[in-house]
Amino acid sequence: MLRKLVAVSAALLIGLSGCGSGDDDTSSEGPVKLRFLSLAWQKESLTANRELVDKWNAENPDIQVEYVQGDWNSVHDQLLTSFEGGDAPDIFQYESASIGEFAKQGYLADLSGLLSDGFKSEISQGIWDTVTVDGKVVGVPFLLESQVVIANKKLLDAAGVTVPAAGQAWTWDEFQANAQALTKGGTYGVAWALKSPTNRVMNLSLNFDGKFFYTDGGKTEVRITDAEKEIPRRIHDMIYVSKTASPEAVGMGGTDPLPGFFAGKYAMLPGGVYLRQQMVEQAPAGFEWVTLPPVKGTSANQAANPQTLSISEDSAGKRQAARFVEYFLNPANQARLAQGDWLVPTGKKAGEELVKATGGEQGWDVAVASAGDLTIAPFQTVSGYPEWKTKYATPALQQYFANKITLDQLGTQLVDGGKQVLR
Numbered sequence: 001m002l003r004k005l006v007a008v009s010a011a012l013l014i015g016l017s018g019c020g021s022g023d024d025d026t027s028s029e030g031p032v033k034l035r036f037l038s039l040a041w042q043k044e045s046l047t048a049n050r051e052l053v054d055k056w057n058a059e060n061p062d063i064q065v066e067y068v069q070g071d072w073n074s075v076h077d078q079l080l081t082s083f084e085g086g087d088a089p090d091i092f093q094y095e096s097a098s099i100g101e102f103a104k105q106g107y108l109a110d111l112s113g114l115l116s117d118g119f120k121s122e123i124s125q126g127i128w129d130t131v132t133v134d135g136k137v138v139g140v141p142f143l144l145e146s147q148v149v150i151a152n153k154k155l156l157d158a159a160g161v162t163v164p165a166a167g168q169a170w171t172w173d174e175f176q177a178n179a180q181a182l183t184k185g186g187t188y189g190v191a192w193a194l195k196s197p198t199n200r201v202m203n204l205s206l207n208f209d210g211k212f213f214y215t216d217g218g219k220t221e222v223r224i225t226d227a228e229k230e231i232p233r234r235i236h237d238m239i240y241v242s243k244t245a246s247p248e249a250v251g252m253g254g255t256d257p258l259p260g261f262f263a264g265k266y267a268m269l270p271g272g273v274y275l276r277q278q279m280v281e282q283a284p285a286g287f288e289w290v291t292l293p294p295v296k297g298t299s300a301n302q303a304a305n306p307q308t309l310s311i312s313e314d315s316a317g318k319r320q321a322a323r324f325v326e327y328f329l330n331p332a333n334q335a336r337l338a339q340g341d342w343l344v345p346t347g348k349k350a351g352e353e354l355v356k357a358t359g360g361e362q363g364w365d366v367a368v369a370s371a372g373d374l375t376i377a378p379f380q381t382v383s384g385y386p387e388w389k390t391k392y393a394t395p396a397l398q399q400y401f402a403n404k405i406t407l408d409q410l411g412t413q414l415v416d417g418g419k420q421v422l423r
Contacts, residue, residue: 032063032064032320033064034064034066034324035065035089035091036065036067036068036090036324037070037075038068038069038070038093039070039072040337040341042340042342044339044341045337047340048333048336048340049067052328052333053067056328060324063317063323063324065324068089079094080102083107083312086314088312090312090315090321091309091315091321091325092309092310092312093309094139095306095308096131096139096308099133099139100138100381102138102310103136104134107312108138108313109312109313110136111138111311111322114319115140115322115326122331122346122349123347124372126376127141127374129376130304130305130306130375131306138310139309139310140325140329141304141306141346142307142308142309142329142334142337142338142345142347143338144306144307144344144345144374146273146294146373147203147271147302148273148291148292148293148363149269149270149271149293149294150261150268150269150271150290150291151163151290151291152268154288155182156267159184159267160181165293166365167369169292169294169295169296170295170296171296175295176238176242178268179245179267180242182267183243183267186265187265187266187267188244188246188265188266189245189267190238190244190246190267190270191245191246191249191260192238192246192250193252193253193255193256193257194251194398195253201231201232202377203302203377204302206299207299207302208297208298209301210228210230211378212224212414213385215378222414222415222417222418222419222422224411224414230297232400232407236403236407239401250402251402254271258282262282270295273344273370274343279362291363294370294373300370301373302370302374302375303377303379303380305380309328311325329347331349331350331352332353334346334347335351335353335354335357338354339357339364344368344370344371345368345371346371384421384422388422391421392414392416392421395413396414396417397410399413
């Protein structure tokens with residue numbers, strides 16, 4: 001899942017009310033007025049968002065866009081209230097995993113016929129699938145987060161471990177063997193931060209085609225086969241069998257291992273691609289780090305939950321809103337937005353521009369290459385997933401990674417939880 005960080009005050013959402021007063025008939029008097037709710041929060045991304053809107057307005061006097069600042073932590077309730085009240089923004093930013101319920105309630109426009117073929121061809125079908133609900137495209141995916149591995153370059157060199165190039169991922173067996181080579185002298189090969197383990201396990205399980213949720217005859221159930229057991233078992237065994245992963249990291253959140261990583265206690269740190277920002281901003285002077293490609297099993301597939309731009313069904317300026325979206329997310333602009341958020345652009349040309357602009361430094365070559373392995377996962381289409389995750393999966397996985405239950409007991413708890421939620 002994408003980061004839900006506190007960044008800007010929810011009070012800034014004041015002024016969100018009112019869909020565009022324009023009409024899809026561009027011959028109507030006066031400029032079409034649209035409201036754009038942005039969830040940008042990083043300094044560079046905030047600047048880019050505002051500047052792009054200002055540039056659009058200067059170049060398009062007949063379609064004026066009002067920038068409205070939103071907040072990730074309150075946007076869901078705000079949108080729900082505005083949809084129900086008939087005063088939603090014309091264009092809004094969110095994420096694919098969260099817009100499905102709005103689409104099913106009829107609040108989101110079908111973008112299939114509003115976007116140009118050239119624009120749509122820039123994004124892979126697997127990513128478009130994450131924003132397709134009942135055959136309708138209800139959002140434009142533009143920023144992605146993949147799971148990569150950040151590594152201490154000096155420790156890799158000392159152990160004779162070669163850094164793989166972008167697109168040349170280690171297999172899980174190679175990753176575990178290299179973790180063994182890096183575990184020595186008070187250093188663990190890996191720190192798995194597993195305080196909130198469910199999304200990580202669900203995403204990485206696609207490496208071995210682990211689905212967890214299976215639908216037959218219109219009925220969905222949780223099944224735990226060898227494919228679903230593969231990732232939990234491998235992580236668990238690194239902690240307790242080969243002892244190449246730190247047991248103290250099990251209770252840590254995503255960035256909690258950073259002090260130990262910088263101090264050389266851990267050689268590799270699996271995590272979201274955005275961790276590269278912490279490397280740039282927090283690593284001590286002289287600390288050499290590299291970004292390793294996502295580890296692969298039978299594939300390198302991971303679940304994609306892109307940030308999205310959607311258009312409200314009630315907007316009176318859908319075509320004009322779509323024109324703005326295509327401008328806002330053209331290759332150069334999308335590359336700039338991705339760089340500001342330390343995430344991966346969905347567009348192929350945007351990725352190429354970003355790698356060219358950065359020279360591939362700071363792991364941008366690896367980050368961009370990882371987008372090709374992101375696709376929709378079964379759990380993303382299950383309405384009961386959030387409840388299953390919170391009540392059953394997270395507690396069970398925490399117990400398993402704390403070595404308090406067996407792998408079979410984990411499977412039983414996950415299946416039983418599915419029966420409760422999906423019955």
